[in-house]
Amino acid sequence: MDKRAKIYIAGHAGMAGSALLRRLTAAGYDNVVTRTHAELDLTQQAAVDAFFASAQPEIVFLAAGKVGGIKANNNFRADFIYQNLMIEANVIHSAWKHGVQRLLFLGSSCIYPRDCPQPIHEDYLLTGPLEQTNEPYALAKIMGVKLCENYYRQYGARFISVMPSNLYGPNDNYDLENCHVLPALICKAHEAKAKGASELIVWGSGKPRREFLFVEDMADACLHLMNSDVSSGLYNVGMGDDLPISELTELVMEVVGYDGKIVYDRNQPDGTPRKLLNIERLKSLGWSAKTQLREGIALTYKDFLSRRNHR
Template structure:
């Protein structure tokens, strides 16, 4: 990518989008275009078509999405399906109309079947039933992958799809009602410490295994794919290593300094038993994650505390 190229980052205020902007800026890219939701509603086809037709960016990083944890996904099913379908359909189609050849579409590892072999390879897509608790979000993201594939095949575009594992880091969502497991644990451990609690309540059994990637590593991978000139395909982005939810909770407690015990709320769902990505495709291209889990959690906790001090 030319350092002076016009780059549109959709969803720049979110955790992933803001990390991509940080990474691009650190590499010297200065012509970065962003819009807030108030300035541009990505669900509105007319607005998106007009915006991309006027701006005509050379590259798009498509990090905008409606996201949330198990509870949000399972209760706001129509919202997650509709809004994500509209956002990606509007951007992909309007990008093609306005002559944008290069795009990176951000998906999610939940696109893969609930019970597929581990670690998960890209070719396992659409080989089995999805996890029911986040099926609408997964279906929307699968549609985004297929949109990119189809526009590439029919129109010769170069739209690449990146599927991250569970992300965490600066600008994460710490709302206990709709956040993901790691930021929820950070907040719960912090508040339990302040209250002097004797225990930390963890949803489910603590046995499911999850992989976690620091968001700045994800941003680095996204920019890497664009700079490498990769023109097509689906790429898993992760660390290639996973931990149990129990191990994750213990690490969070250690970082936060909460010395109580863990108790498990078996009335809450576990979700997928295991979800570990095979990252051989990215490794073969020359990229791998660099942030260790404990180090990343320490950075995330520092960010959480700084946000608390600002409110």
């Protein structure tokens, strides 16, 4: 990407978008355009089209969307499918209409079938049923992938899709009603430590395996891809290894400094049994993650404490 190019980050205030903004700034890209949700509602087609007509960005990183953990996904199913569909359709269509040179759509590994072979290759998309607890969100993200694919096939638009494994890191959401598993565990372990509680309650059985990617590594992978020669396609981004939730819980407790007993609430859902991504397609382009899980959790806990102290 040309350092002088005008870049729009949709969703710059979120965890992924803010990491992209930090990475681009560090790399010397200083012509970056952002809009808060109050300034631009991406679910409104006319507003999005007017923004693209006025701002005329040349590069787009589409990191905006409604996101949440297993509870939020299951409770607000209509909101998750509607809002994500509208955001993707509006941004991708306006990007094509107004001549954007390159676009990167940020999705999620939940787009893949619930019980597909591991590690999950990009070609496994749409080969089986989805996990029911987050099916609406997954379907919306699949449509984002297909929008990029078909705007390339019909119009030659250089739009690519990136599917990261479970993201975590600075600027994460620590609200237990809506957050993902790793920030939820950090929050629970911290509260248990502060209260002197003897037990830490964890949803599910602790058996599902998950792969976690530090958000700064995700941002680095996105910049690497946008500076490559690829014009289209779907790319998994991950660490290349995973661990059970039980081991993740122990690791979080170690970082936080809490040594209570883990109690698993088996009345709560486990979600997909395993989600380990095949990352060979991206590795073949010369990229791999740098941040190991324990280091990333420590940095995330530091961010959590900073946010708590400034409330």
